[in-house]
Amino acid sequence: MPPKVGMATLMLWFVIGICVIKDVNSTNWNKIAKDTLNEALKIKPNNRIAKNVIIFIGDGMGLSTINAARIYKGQKLGNTGEETTLEYETFPNVALAKVYGTDKQVPESAQTATALLCGEKTNFNLLGLKDSVGTSDCSAYISQGEEAEIDSIIRQAIEQGKSAGVVTTARLTHATPAATYAHSPDRNWESDADIGPANGACKDIAQQLIDNNHDIQVLLGGGRRAFLPVSEPDPETNAPGVNKRMDGRNLVDDWESIQQGKNNNYRYVWKKQDFDDVDPDEVDFLLGGRIDHAHHENKAKKSLEEAVQFEEAIKMAMSLIDQKDTLVVVTADHSHPFSLTGYTNRGNPILGLVDPLGINIEPTLDGLPYTSLLYGNGPGYTSPRQDLTGVDTETTDFIQQSAVPLEFDTHSGEDVGIYALGPMSHLFHGVHEQHYVAHVIQYAACIGEYAKNCRKKSGTLRSVIHGNPEV
Numbered sequence: 001m002p003p004k005v006g007m008a009t010l011m012l013w014f015v016i017g018i019c020v021i022k023d024v025n026s027t028n029w030n031k032i033a034k035d036t037l038n039e040a041l042k043i044k045p046n047n048r049i050a051k052n053v054i055i056f057i058g059d060g061m062g063l064s065t066i067n068a069a070r071i072y073k074g075q076k077l078g079n080t081g082e083e084t085t086l087e088y089e090t091f092p093n094v095a096l097a098k099v100y101g102t103d104k105q106v107p108e109s110a111q112t113a114t115a116l117l118c119g120e121k122t123n124f125n126l127l128g129l130k131d132s133v134g135t136s137d138c139s140a141y142i143s144q145g146e147e148a149e150i151d152s153i154i155r156q157a158i159e160q161g162k163s164a165g166v167v168t169t170a171r172l173t174h175a176t177p178a179a180t181y182a183h184s185p186d187r188n189w190e191s192d193a194d195i196g197p198a199n200g201a202c203k204d205i206a207q208q209l210i211d212n213n214h215d216i217q218v219l220l221g222g223g224r225r226a227f228l229p230v231s232e233p234d235p236e237t238n239a240p241g242v243n244k245r246m247d248g249r250n251l252v253d254d255w256e257s258i259q260q261g262k263n264n265n266y267r268y269v270w271k272k273q274d275f276d277d278v279d280p281d282e283v284d285f286l287l288g289g290r291i292d293h294a295h296h297e298n299k300a301k302k303s304l305e306e307a308v309q310f311e312e313a314i315k316m317a318m319s320l321i322d323q324k325d326t327l328v329v330v331t332a333d334h335s336h337p338f339s340l341t342g343y344t345n346r347g348n349p350i351l352g353l354v355d356p357l358g359i360n361i362e363p364t365l366d367g368l369p370y371t372s373l374l375y376g377n378g379p380g381y382t383s384p385r386q387d388l389t390g391v392d393t394e395t396t397d398f399i400q401q402s403a404v405p406l407e408f409d410t411h412s413g414e415d416v417g418i419y420a421l422g423p424m425s426h427l428f429h430g431v432h433e434q435h436y437v438a439h440v441i442q443y444a445a446c447i448g449e450y451a452k453n454c455r456k457k458s459g460t461l462r463s464v465i466h467g468n469p470e471v
Contacts, residue, residue, distance in 0.1 A: 027083075043092045047460050050327040050423040050444040053153070054317060055437075056088075057116065058310070059109065059176050060295045060303075062335020062416055068300070068373060069307040071340075071350040076308070080347035087314060088330040088419040095428040096415040097437065099334050102131040106413040110187035112333035112434060113179035118150040119438035119448075127175065127205070128152060128183040136186045138199035153441050154180040154216060156448035163217050169306075171223025173205045176333055181213040191226035191244040210251040214258045220288040224270065227251035235270060252287070259285050295336040296408040298380040298400045300373045301351055305396070327422035327444045331437060334411045337376030337402075344372045351394040375402035378409030424461065 058065075066086065074081030101111040103123045110127045114120065122131045133140045133148050141148055154164045168177040173190040182205045189195045192204045203211070206226040209219070225234075228243035229250055245251070252268055259266035266285040269275045275288060295303050314330075321328065342354035343361045353369045364370060368387050380402035392398070402409065418437060420428045424444035428437075442448035443461065453461050 040092075045426040046324065046423045048325060048423045049446055049454055049459050049461060050441075051325040052321065053157075053327045053441050053445050054321070054329070055116075055153075055441065056314060056317075056328070056330045057113070057176055058307075058330070058332045059170070060334060060336050060411070061307075061332035062338065062412065062414055064335065064338045064340060064414075065295070065303060065307075065332075066417065068338075068340055068350055069304050072304040073308060073311070075347075075350055081350060082346060087311065087318070091328070091330070091419040091421040091425070093420045093425040093428045095418040095420075096431045097331060097418050097434040098415055098431065099434050100413060106411055107334055108187075108411060109175035109333050110179065113176040114150065115433075115435040116331065116333060116437050117152045117154070117179045119153075119435050119442070120150050121433070121435050122150075125187045126185060127178050127187050128181075129185060133185050136199070138185055138195075138202040141183070141185050142201050149183045151448070152180045153438055153445075153448065155213075156442060157445065158215055160445075160447045160451065162445075162447070165218030166216060166221070167218065168221040170221060171226070172209065172219060172221035173223050173226050174221075177221060178205050178209075181216065182208045184208070190223070191246075193230070193244045193246045206245075206251055207249075210255045210258070214255055214285075217284060218286050220286065224252070255287055295338060295375075296378070298375045298378040298402055298409055299397060300338070300400050301394065301396050301398060304350075321422075323422050325423060327425060327441065328420065329425075329428075329437065329441065330417075330419040332416040335414045335416055336409060337378075337412045338409075339374055339376075340372055341374055342370070342372045348372060349394065351398075353388060353393060371400055373400055375400050375409050376412070377404035377406045378402040379405075379407060381405035 070084045070086050071081035073086075074084030099107055099112050099115075100121075101107040101115075101124060102121050104111065108124055110125050111122050114122045114126060114128055118128055120130060122129060123133070123135055125135045126133060128150050129141060129148050130150060132144060154166065157164045166172070166177050166180050168174070170177060171190070172178070175187040178184070178187065184205055185202065186199075187205075189199070189202065190205045192207065195202060195204055204226070210227070225242055225244045227245070227250070228235075229245045229248050230241065230243050231248070232243055232250070233240050234242040256266065256268060264285050265283050266287070267274075267278055267283050269278065269286070269288045278286060318328070340350075343358040345355050345357055348355050348358070350373065352371065354372050358372075359369065366385060368385055369389060371388065371393050380399045381404060382401070385401065415431065418428045418432070424440060427440045427443070439449070443450040443453060446454035446461070455461065
């Protein structure tokens with residue numbers, strides 16, 4: 001169920017639509033360019049106030065992933081693939097975001113999500129906190145208190161009377177979705193069992209969601225283990241020892257009690273049938289309970305297949321919105337050391353080996369074939385390098401080869417794309433610091449630091465930012 005007013009919805013997937021050219025040998029490149037130019041000449045800035053904002057965050061969705069996913073989708077439809085146009089690639093405004101953190105050249109998800117959703121860069125593993133707090137430093141956070149906290153666009157929207165929701169395929173307490181509501185010196189403190197006695201003064205992330213953010217109307221994701229006491233079996237499998245909470249609290253029960261006490265219409269769902277039974281007209285608060293993870297395992301096909309599933313979600317969202325008053329932003333929190341290589345021929349299977357012509361152009365020094373998709377580091381390393389002759393490299397669990405042996409691959413520090421349409425989307429126009437995204441969203445929706453920039457009667461925004469008359 002989407003939020004009633006719909007300020008912001010977080011999606012941890014990405015989307016692909018189709019616009020293909022079937023006959024490669026007769027492609028009229030000149031006409032394609034002219035048609036694109038004619039469409040570009042029709043683009044006009046939308047200076048209206050954004051009534052709604054949807055931000056889709058593809059966790060780990062770097063430009064190399066977008067490129068590979070574009071080809072993968074096209075080839076699944078029987079085309080060469082390279083000419084496929086992704087849904088968000090048709091958006092009129094595109095920019096790049098620099099993803100480094102305050103203390104890291106190559107960041108992790110909590111600090112990048114904090115930048116995207118809260119509007120400030122910060123330190124490694126921090127959620128919703130300024131960089132005056134160090135990683136895992138509970139005492140520094142407690143001593144600084146609210147001065148160290150940064151409110152997300154979700155919190156700012158709710159303060160302005162808007163509805164808000166978070167939808168994710170990961171755990172609700174995972175780094176990227178948690179940045180919409182949590183303040184934590186350590187992204188790994190998902191339950192009280194993760195914190196330990198030394199940091200007991202800090203609230204775990206699951207507790208913060210229920211105790212301090214029960215006014216978020218839609219919360220859909222996984223990770224119920226952080227919300228349920230270790231003494232209770234898992235509700236789905238009835239297996240013991242799955243749940244994590246050591247304080248005896250059942251946070252799902254607590255959430256339901258809070259909603260009941262406020263006379264709200266609410267539902268908690270944890271299986272598809274329960275979700276399908278929800279009537280959006282009768283339910284105001286809904287609780288339920290990854291591209292990135294597959295990349296960490298060097299499993300390219302899983303990452304790309306999840307992209308196809310994401311297409312269906314974003315297509316549905318786009319069919320429900322009015323582009324005149326809804327700002328849509330598609331971006332990533334970071335990228336991965338993932339690349340398409342090998343001088344491959346047009347139409348070469350994206351999950352396959354580099355074709356013989358590509359090998360002839362630049363032969364391998366060990367005489368062995370290799371896949372065109374490779375990782376810079378991760379579990380795909382072997383020594384000597386595996387001979388892939390006769391190996392089915394297109395299976396779901398095939399692990400791509402990597403250059404450096406690690407248990408999991410790292411992130412990469414390359415810029416990520418920002419694709420936008422709707423009110424004020426033209427403000428994404430070049431190479432930006434990643435935390436700029438949250439500021440554009442605040443400005444477009446007249447929330448947070450830019451709440452005084454609205455001309456509510458005309459439905460437009462001021463060109464002068466409050467407090468900065470020189471702008």
